[in-house]
């Protein structure tokens with residue numbers, strides 16, 4: 279099918295397969311259309327079509343609350359077309375990801391599933407092909423029998439790889455969570471569409487980095503730390519990481535984070551913020567290269583950063599309230615410009 283996409287600045291002709299999400303077809307053909315979550319929650323990908331031209335596959339998607347159905351509005355990430363049609367995209371086209379990496383569909387199988395805490399698991403996807411991605415990006419994942427796609431950020435980073443690593447926090451009753459934690463997912467096939475997302479790290483920017491994560495939001499930050507460490511970033515620039523969890527039993531990646539601190543030779547600080555408990559006396563002796571604090575992660579960031587933001591680039595990922603609280607701190611207290619703040623809301 280041929281979809282003509284009209285935006286304020288440019289028109290695109292997009293070839294869309296039967297049953298393919300319109301947003302995915304547009305992105306893989308290089309049209310830089312607006313989106314954030316790519317999975318139905320944020321409402322950023324809204325567009326307009328004539329009645330009957332497109333079909334939504336998830337009427338009750340949280341992102342639908344931003345739509346005016348009487349004006350023919352729909353979410354491009356949740357809708358397919360039946361025939362050639364024309365759509366109007368009111369949102370501002372997004373800046374293209376540097377390097378022009380276009381997303382594509384790849385098949386793979388889940389492997390190496392392991393529990394990191396009582397409710398966080400890690401796993402890898404061994405791809406049938408290879409994928410190039412920027413540190414901080416995510417993919418949309420689909421498994422047989424599950425409606426729709428789920429977004430997961432890569433933990434690892436290589437310029438091109440046939441293996442993607444992920445961490446997933448269990449959501450009681452969640453479709454993917456049930457499949458991962460209660461099913462038998464080992465070696466099961468998966469489809470991924472990616473790479474997606476613009477909260478990316480670019481070593482050539484040559485600036486200090488400030489990373490703030492809530493829970494599984496640390497995934498993309500690990501990818502950024504892997505790339506920045508490999509690129510020699512900390513030989514010239516500083517890094518600060520604030521990782522928020524409820525209590526000590528929820529902390530994971532302590533060994534990997536400690537290793538990044540060692541390799542940065544004094545230019546990387548990692549602080550674990552415990553929102554629901556006091557820091558136990560044993561924390562510092564058990565993990566001498568990490569710092570610990572009590573409090574919500576955005577408040578700990580505010581207190582510790584004080585007037586030290588400089589012209590850092592900030593990366594934020596985690597649950598929406600945590601991201602919103604952190605963005606307020608970065609804008610109001612840190613006075614960072616929008617171009618220096620990159621974030622993913624996990625919900």
Ligand SMILES: Cc1cc2nc3c(=O)[nH]c(=O)nc-3n(C[C@H](O)[C@H](O)[C@H](O)COP(=O)(O)OP(=O)(O)OC[C@H]3O[C@@H](n4cnc5c(N)ncnc54)[C@H](O)[C@@H]3O)c2cc1C
Nearest residue numbers: 315317425426429430431446447452453454455494497624
């Ligand atoms: C950019 C981004 C990156 C993320 N990275 C991570 C990460 O690294 N680790 C992590 O743990 N979580 C991450 N998340 C959250 C993750 O995508 C899931 O929302 C979460 O794991 C819960 O999934 P679930 O299937 O268990 O729960 P569910 O409640 O079943 O589903 C949650 C999400 O799945 C989609 N969905 C649900 N039902 C449908 C349907 N009928 N049709 C279409 N779509 C549907 C929606 O996006 C919904 O919000 C990320 C989210 C975003 C937006």
Ligand code: FES
Nearest residue numbers: 316320321341355
């Ligand atoms: S990009 Fe479609 S709702 Fe978020």
